[in-house]
Amino acid sequence: MRREGSALAGAGTVMMKELGDNLSSTRMRLLELLVFLTGAGAVFATIGEVRDAVGEDPFVFLRIFTTAKGETLPSFAAFLGFLIPIVAIALGFDSVNSEFNGKTMSRILAQPIYRDALLFGKFMAGLTTLAVMLCALWIFVIGLAILMLGLPPGGEEVMRGLAFLIASIAYGGAWLALAMLFSVSFRSAATAALASLAVWLLFAFFWNMVVTVLTPVLAPVDPYNPMSVLHTVEVGQALSRLSPNTLFAETTLAFLNPGTRSLGLVLTSQMQGAISGPLPFSESVALVWPQVTGLLATVIGLFTVAYVMFQRQEVRA
Amino acid sequence: MSQPVIRTQALTKAYGSRLAVDKLDLTIEPGEVFGLLGPNGAGKTTTILMLLGLTEPTSGVADVAGFDPLRQPLEVKRRVGYMPDQVGFYDNLTGVENLRYTARLCGFTSKEADERIAKALARVRLTEAGQRAVAGYSRGMRQRLAIAEILMKGASIAILDEPTGGLDPQSTREFLELIRSLKKDGMTILLSSHMLELVQSVCDRVALFSQGKIGLMGRVEDLLRNVLGGSHIIRIEASGAGLEAALERVPGVTRVTRDGPVLRIEATGDIRGDIARAIVGAGGDLTMMDAGHASLDDVYARFFEGIPNAA
Ligand SMILES: Nc1ncnc2c1ncn2[C@@H]1O[C@H](COP(=O)(O)OP(=O)(O)O)[C@@H](O)[C@H]1O
Ligand SMILES: [Mg+2]
Numbered sequence: 001m002r003r004e005g006s007a008l009a010g011a012g013t014v015m016m017k018e019l020g021d022n023l024s025s026t027r028m029r030l031l032e033l034l035v036f037l038t039g040a041g042a043v044f045a046t047i048g049e050v051r052d053a054v055g056e057d058p059f060v061f062l063r064i065f066t067t068a069k070g071e072t073l074p075s076f077a078a079f080l081g082f083l084i085p086i087v088a089i090a091l092g093f094d095s096v097n098s099e100f101n102g103k104t105m106s107r108i109l110a111q112p113i114y115r116d117a118l119l120f121g122k123f124m125a126g127l128t129t130l131a132v133m134l135c136a137l138w139i140f141v142i143g144l145a146i147l148m149l150g151l152p153p154g155g156e157e158v159m160r161g162l163a164f165l166i167a168s169i170a171y172g173g174a175w176l177a178l179a180m181l182f183s184v185s186f187r188s189a190a191t192a193a194l195a196s197l198a199v200w201l202l203f204a205f206f207w208n209m210v211v212t213v214l215t216p217v218l219a220p221v222d223p224y225n226p227m228s229v230l231h232t233v234e235v236g237q238a239l240s241r242l243s244p245n246t247l248f249a250e251t252t253l254a255f256l257n258p259g260t261r262s263l264g265l266v267l268t269s270q271m272q273g274a275i276s277g278p279l280p281f282s283e284s285v286a287l288v289w290p291q292v293t294g295l296l297a298t299v300i301g302l303f304t305v306a307y308v309m310f311q312r313q314e315v316r317a
Numbered sequence: 318m319s320q321p322v323i324r325t326q327a328l329t330k331a332y333g334s335r336l337a338v339d340k341l342d343l344t345i346e347p348g349e350v351f352g353l354l355g356p357n358g359a360g361k362t363t364t365i366l367m368l369l370g371l372t373e374p375t376s377g378v379a380d381v382a383g384f385d386p387l388r389q390p391l392e393v394k395r396r397v398g399y400m401p402d403q404v405g406f407y408d409n410l411t412g413v414e415n416l417r418y419t420a421r422l423c424g425f426t427s428k429e430a431d432e433r434i435a436k437a438l439a440r441v442r443l444t445e446a447g448q449r450a451v452a453g454y455s456r457g458m459r460q461r462l463a464i465a466e467i468l469m470k471g472a473s474i475a476i477l478d479e480p481t482g483g484l485d486p487q488s489t490r491e492f493l494e495l496i497r498s499l500k501k502d503g504m505t506i507l508l509s510s511h512m513l514e515l516v517q518s519v520c521d522r523v524a525l526f527s528q529g530k531i532g533l534m535g536r537v538e539d540l541l542r543n544v545l546g547g548s549h550i551i552r553i554e555a556s557g558a559g560l561e562a563a564l565e566r567v568p569g570v571t572r573v574t575r576d577g578p579v580l581r582i583e584a585t586g587d588i589r590g591d592i593a594r595a596i597v598g599a600g601g602d603l604t605m606m607d608a609g610h611a612s613l614d615d616v617y618a619r620f621f622e623g624i625p626n627a628a
Binding site: 003113315 | 394398399401403406418421422463466
């Protein structure tokens, strides 16, 4: 059936309103505080080690993001891997169902806009909020590091840092789309929040376990066929990459650690003749291109499912 | 006669095998106040949602202001103001801010919007309250804010779903007055209600709904005359045995029905004297007698007699 008029008319208006709501909400204040404290904490915890490496490592700035403090304190990038989903879920879990619960949905949809505009506007507002917050955090951390190290980052460091920033926004987008999907499918905001957090727990803490259990079932090792070991490892890796957290971690590794030459299984035969040392930026990008594409595909896929469900929903509360 | 503003032909909505709206044919003329009346679950809200293009009909067609709500929903929604049965606003925003958002969605510039909003709020007497957060509004104020939204939009058609639902008698009276003033402006109004008696005074024409079908449609006076045969309704309370039989023997009485302690008598004329005498003659005690006007409730009860109700 053909509909007349632009599907996205009004999306900008929706986005501006939601953006205003997001930026002024107490919920966001708290999350900002949490994230910035984490950022500051990470810089202060690692700065000593990073300072020692000045002069030895051409990419010393990137170490701010990747240095873990022993066993107890994960690196800043790893922290973001945990925190970004929380922020994204907080932005998305009640975005659609709150309109139903506040009885505003039918009134808003009776205005000359399509449902597309409402959903898209809300998603863009969430993504923008996330992006603003991550950019601010990025500038804050880099700025703090410049002050404490007393030297500016090099051009490639900035480029790699920016690539990391963009990847973290895409990663947040995937979790935002998931939270919005649940906000479409569950009328109760609490249920949507719990469902989102359950998925987050699964991927953040239990996915390795799931992979360990599932891999031998899906691809058992044949003791008489050494090649089957290779197959098993590959299956395990594929399973593990179903998690956005894995995709983000691998992307982070390639961008922030220029020495990373490969993200999968490497056979010694393949490594023969390979020189060690940092990879040029463009090759790092090529290395994680599948991961970045995977993250973007997750965003688009989840949003599409949410969109289809929302289109079919009854407007009456 | 001018072109109808709203027209439906065999409009049908099925939920599974259940027909919520069953082959509805409806025409509403410009400037009319039309009442869609019937008990809960009769299919009023479903009809309204189909007119706005918010629910897809299973079959049949609708035409609103010359547009098809299914294919040209934006055109329809530009011209129609809608007040849902449970109307909500963003509690954290003020009345003005809420309307500003709607105005932006309608595509007004902010200057234009502010003028329209000020005018609309004055009309529903919310000028001052408009600066406060909606969280503190009463039900009646929210309802009035919804009317202000329709006015601000400059809609030529207003569709109001259960507009008096949940209002106290005083607010209801004021609200009905507001509807009358909208009619004076030339707005076409479609309102739904399950309180037949309450809204019959504002409606030019009504359709009585039951289980997705229109049973009766027409002007209120015509329905009262045609269905009830111009009869008088007399309600009495009396104690004593066999009163119904005694009353039915009184000349001029056409029907006697019991409604709790009240006996409802339909008669061809005002025969209160005869009735009183009949009761006393039958040895009963008459404690109350009231000759009321026949209302749409009586019409509804009579017409749908014996049809098990969906509600
Ligand atoms: N989403 C739905 N799924 C199934 N049945 C529905 C749905 N919405 C409404 N109905 C049914 O359609 C009928 C008409 O409902 P409605 O139009 O809301 O009636 P009214 O507004 O007159 O009270 C009711 O019997 C109701 O149970
Ligand atoms: Mg209803």
